[in-house]
Amino acid sequence: MARIVILGAGIAGNTAAMYSRSFSKKEDEIIVISPNSKWNWIPSNIWVGVGLMSPEDVTFELAPIYQKMGITYKQAKAVSIHPEGSTSNDRGYVTIEYTNSLKSGTVEEVSYDFLINATGPKLNFGATEGLGPEKNSYSVCTYGHAVEANNALQESIQRMKKGERQKIVIGTGHGNCTCQGAAFEYIFNVEYILKHNGVRDKADITWISNEYELGDFGIGGMHIKRGGYITHSKIFTESLFVERGLNWITRAHVQKVEKDKLFYENLDGEEKSVDFDFTMLLPPFSGVGLKAFNKNKEEITSNLFAPNSFMKVDADYTVKSYEEWKSSDWPTYYQNQSYKNIFAVGIAFAPPHAISKPMKSPKGTPIFPTPPRTGMPSGVMGREVARSITDMIRTGSDKPTRSASMSSMGAACIASAGAGLFDGTAVSMTMFPIIPDYDKYPTYGRDINYTFGEIGLAGHWIKHILHYVFMYKAKGNPFWKMIPE
C-alpha cells in the first residue's frame, strides 16, 4: 500500500488527487490537505467581481466529493515538510494545522510515500504599501475578494447614475506581478457592465501594469495569426483598448496605494500618481511559505524552495542572462531533485526565470511581469504527475514517466465579457508553445499556425460552457476523465 499526499485542492491539486485516485490501486491511500473547505473555479471570479455570478456559482464543498471518490480530505494548511522523516514512522511527513471549526489550530503529522505540492500562490499584498482589500484596493483573486470588489463597483455605478464622474483603475499592484490576463479580463468586464448600466460615459477607465507594452501578459507578448495577417499582441491589445476608450499606463511599479490615489514609478525612473474612485489591483505572488527540515530538525528550506518560496523542481536554475535563456530550462517532470518522491505542480513550482524580458528602472526597481502558470497547464501538470507517481509505485523506480513541459505545451486564454447568449464578446488567444523556443521557431519563438487571436461571440460562448464543464469535471461526475484539462 502506498500513500500519496497532495497539498492544495485548487486546479492543480484537485486534478492530481482525482487522477491519483483513478490510476492507483484501491488499497493505495490518497490524502488531500487544503485549508479552504471549498473548491473555487478561480477564472470565473471575474464574473463574481462584476455581479454576473455569485460565490455559489463558482464554488462547491470538497468534503462530500472526496468522500464519494475515496479520497481522504483534511481541512488544514501544510506548515512544514520533513522529507527525511525522523518521526511519523521515520519516513517523509508533513506537519499540518487544521483550519476547520472543530479542530482549528490542532497540529498533526501526516506521513507520505509521495508528496505533491499544489499550494498555489500566496497573495502577497504586503509587498506594496496600502495594497489589498484590507487596505485601499480591491482584488478578484478569491471569490470573497471578488464579492467585495463587486460591492464597491456597484456603489460607483450608483454614483454614476446620479451624474457623478468616476475614475476606475485596474491592473497590477506591483512591479513583479503576474496574471495580467486576469486583470485584462476584469477591465473588459467592468467596461461591459458600465455600458450595460447606461453609465459608460460617466467613467474614465485606466489600465496600469508592469508590462513593457500592452499585450505582454507575462509571456513576452506573442505574434498572432489573424485574418491571414501576422500581428503582434501589442497591436491587437491596443486596438481592443482604443475601441473601448480605455486609457493605459504600462512599465509601472505601484509603490503605494492610498484611499483614492496610487503612486507608481516607471521604467524611466519617473514617480507619478493616479487618482481613483475604484481600483482593482492584483498582488504579486510568492510561494505560501512552507518550511523544510532534515531528520536532525535542521532547516533545509533553501534546498527545497527558491527564495520566492516556490518549490524547486527539475528546472535549470543556473543564473543566466536573458539572451542565454532556453525553453529547455523549464521543468519536464516537476520532480524535486533532492527528494525524488516530492513533486510541485501549478503555481507552486519555481519557474527557472521570467518569460518577459527583465527590466529595471534607473533607480534599480525591477519592473517586469513574472511568469504566469494558468489553469490549463496547471491541470495538465496535476494529471501527468499523478500518472508518473502511480507508475513509480508500480515499478519501484524513482524516475517519473510522464512529462508536461510548458516548453512543449500550448495554452488557450479567453477573456470574456457579458452575460447573455447574444450579448457578450470575448478575446480568445491560443499559443504554442507557452515558453518561446527560438531554436525551433527562430522568427517568432512560437508556431504561428497554432498561435492566434480572435474577438467575437463564439469565444464568449466557449468560456461560459467551459465554466460549467470544468465545475462538472472537478466534482468527479460521470465521465469526468473524458473532459480535457
Ligand SMILES: Cc1cc2nc3c(=O)[nH]c(=O)nc-3n(C[C@H](O)[C@H](O)[C@H](O)COP(=O)(O)OP(=O)(O)OC[C@H]3O[C@@H](n4cnc5c(N)ncnc54)[C@H](O)[C@@H]3O)c2cc1C
Ligand atoms: C482572477 C483570476 C482569473 C483567472 N483566470 C484564468 C483564466 O481565465 N484561465 C486560466 O487558465 N487561468 C486563469 N487564472 C489562473 C488560474 O486560476 C491559476 O492558474 C490556477 O488557479 C493555478 O492552480 P493551482 O492549483 O496552482 O493554484 P490554486 O488554484 O490557487 O490552488 C491552490 C490551493 O492550495 C491551497 N493552499 C494554500 N496554502 C496551502 C497550504 N499551506 N497547505 C495546503 N494547501 C494550501 C489553496 O487553498 C488552494 O486550494 C486566473 C487567476 C485569477 C487570480
